[in-house]
Amino acid sequence: MKFKVLLVDDEPAALEGMQLWINWPELGFDICGTSSNGAEALAQIEKLQPDLVVTDVRMPVMDGLEMIETWQKRNNHPVRFAIVSGYSEFQYAQKALRFGITRYLLKPIDEEMAAEELGAIYQELVEERGRQHINRIASYEETVNLLKALMNQPTSLLGDTQRIDALSSLRKAWNVCFIQPRSSSSAETREGVSAFAEEREAMYLIDLESGSFALVYGFDPDADGPDGLARMRDLENQCRTLGAYATVGAGAESLLEISETYRQAQAALIHRFYTDDFAGITVYRDVAGFTFRCQYDQTELVDRIMGALQLLDKSGLEEGLSQAEDRFRENSLAPDIVRKFVIHLFYLMLEHLDELPDKASELQSRYDIPGKASAVCTMRELVDLIHSVGKEIIDLLLEVKSQRSQGVVQNINVYIREHFRETLTIKKLAEVFYLHPVYLGQLLQKRNGVHFNEMIHNLRIEEAVKLLREGTLNNGEVAERVGYANYGQFLKQFERRLQMSPNEYRNRN
Template identity: 45%
Template sequence: MKYKVLLIDDEPSALEGMQLWIDWEELGFELCGTCGNGREGLRLMKQLQPDLVITDVNMPLMNGLEMIEAWQQQDAVRPKFVILSGYSEFEYARTAISYGISHYLLKPVFPEEAAEELREIHQELEQEESRRTIHEIASEEEVAVLIRALLYGKKAEPVLQELLDGLPGFQGIGAWNLCLIQTAPELYAELRGRAAALLTAYLAMVMMDLEAGMLGIVYGIPADSRDGSAIEGGLKSLRQEYSSGQIYMAIGAPETSLPDIAESYRSAKEALLHFFYHPEHAGVMVYREIEGNPFSYHYDHIRLMDALLDSVNLLDADSYRKALEEAEHSFRAQHVAPEVVKKFVIHLMYRISELAAGAEDSGVEQGAAVFGIPEIQQAMLPLNALLSHLLSCGEMAIDLLIREQNQKSHGIVQEINEYIGAHFQESLSIQKLAEVFFLHPVYLGQLLIKKNGMTFNEQLHHLRIQEAAVLLRGSKLKLSEIAERVGYVNYGQFLKRFEKEMHMGPNEYRHAKF
């Protein structure tokens, strides 16, 4: 690390010699200024804030020791001092020691002697910087713990303000705010480090790890600034760096008092939720921009749930996709709260996974795990991603159930046909048949069409008319008796069906010669 040096001497030749003959850069220093008296030295120390001041003792207007005494009385940040004196001015050196100054150089200054002294001073500065950094890190960590407690509703500890007063950059703060950053777990560590690097120049800032891998940045807004635009600019730069990754950033509402920062946390979390409907948002979501757009907690969840589950039960993938599109439209139109939508989706996925897990030989032993429900519960997903998971879940379940039904259908159709053949004279319906064979009526109807080449009703009427033809040729029963015996309650329907099937009326058929 390079440290800044201010040279003070009323002899121009002495200043020039120190500038030219000492290799400041090699020794770890850089010259930041020069002047010729103590009064000007005080002004430059305030302006330049050097780490080291090398000053002559005997100067006009204000000598070096008077300047050091005046500076120390201001209780300002103290740089290290080196005094320049000749052999005849040893009493000055003794006075300097009483001011806590342990380094001096004899005039004329020899580069080798100066280099040895400056190396020692550089080592001391490094040690002090290390101790200061360790102290600041420890203080920052303690501050982070105390502020995190404030976010979760605990009262402010008295020591908090004392710690803040001891950290650089936390003076003159007029308001406080908080930024939340949510990203994928695999990006979190990298993003946290990058955020610290980008915002390092903004001193009034505390970073902390919050729940579910969320990064929190509490920052102070100087009293002479209207907003936090300085740090917000750095946050936007960070967002742009990760424009292709899953990263959401939201800023809450500022509070004038740090103990009230929990309210900024609440508003930042609310702003973060708005990415649910706008994942393509490329910037930082700011609470003041979404404050007038609250979420709704009321929607017709029963209708949406029934429509989606019915589609799965009917093994109708097209209907399922349409029901899902309607659900998405409803969520967006009513601006339903993300946590409500997520609960709806997860509940529905559990219901669907139970249906799929019930299929024999489906391979779905742990439905929730197969459909990725545990991961969805932990992740912060926008609406389109959430519904994409639900779509995959439904389509996978329908595919599993169709395969199961196809496997069962190979042997069951013969049983169904035999049952129909034995009971066609009765009041038989597709609904009753579905109850007997524990199949969904729609699926049963589709299965019979696929295997028999005709609908259930066509099959039923065909069997009845064929039996009626046998009775007409082999008995003397009345037509109405035959109609009733083969299963027709309505005699007119019997006549229509017979003519359609046999292309002649029943009486004509009875007397026809074949």
């Protein structure tokens, strides 16, 4: 810990000697300046705010004791003084005792004695700094508790108006900046805001519920604007970087009005719902006259979105949600109604996973849209969330459908192999398995790689080849046995697949 020291002496050689003969840095001091008389030293003390002033007694214009007395009467900044005196002047210097000056250095300066005396002064300064720090923390915490009570229960402090008025008088006006961090950067945001407040006077950090907090700050309306926004510019940049929302109420002349200002700052937060970035602090005065629409028929939007989900249509789902977002923005629908709409969609979507209860539970826990919707969440973020849920549910349903269709195709293929010799059509097959003929045809082609009719011809010709090898049936009987009523059709399909006629095949085999 370092302390600042100001050296005062009208003799240049004495000043130089004090700087050279004493190892100030080693003793815990940094020389912040020098002066040649008391009047000049007063101005230096005001400007440099040293922790210690080491001053000669006898000087022109204003001597050391006059300077000490004048400064102590001003009481602007607590400063510790030490006297430098010769033996012949010591009786004169003793008068300093009435000013509480108990430390002195004798001329000529003795390095060891000076080090001992300055070491004792250093320890006194350290102890005093510690007491000041403790008192400052206690005073700050006391003020924070008072302000928090004023924000939430002002009527409980009606008997404490004297303390409130004293605090209120420190600045011409007061305001509240309400800050809602993102959950992912809550601790970082608070740390940044705390550091911001610590560097400024008349600014107090108040922790609130749900991870939010507020800055109660005093300001000068003439210099800082009617709401004191000039004092918030650096904080505005921090919030933008960390993705936190910040709002301010309307500035008030007294802390007794801070409860209303706090309410205004909270009310302004709802107007961030339709914004898509973190630019700027929302000012209550700018949005106070705006009202949201509280009614809108959402039936058509719900039907379109859920219809796309049922059809496993991802592009339709995206278009439906995009249309809903556009409608809500155009109509300035109240954020609470939009949140309820999204939550309703969320549960309707989860109902489609009734065959996958574990997956439904996992999605409900992971997305937690009811919880996120109740927090600070923009329209864009809510739409992105429900869109992600919908796409994931469609993927799950497609997987189930794929697994199910694989089992169905397997059963259908078994049936086809057992009945290909009969007059089997896709329509008849669809009736047997209770499927739409078009869907069934597409499903078989996708799973088997060939069209239904091609599959039937392939099976029949495979069977015909076996019968021809056995040689017990003529060509016409073989054609009829494998399911062809027309020999010409049998011949055409046989030659197409084996590049030869049935007779040529007989002769070769």
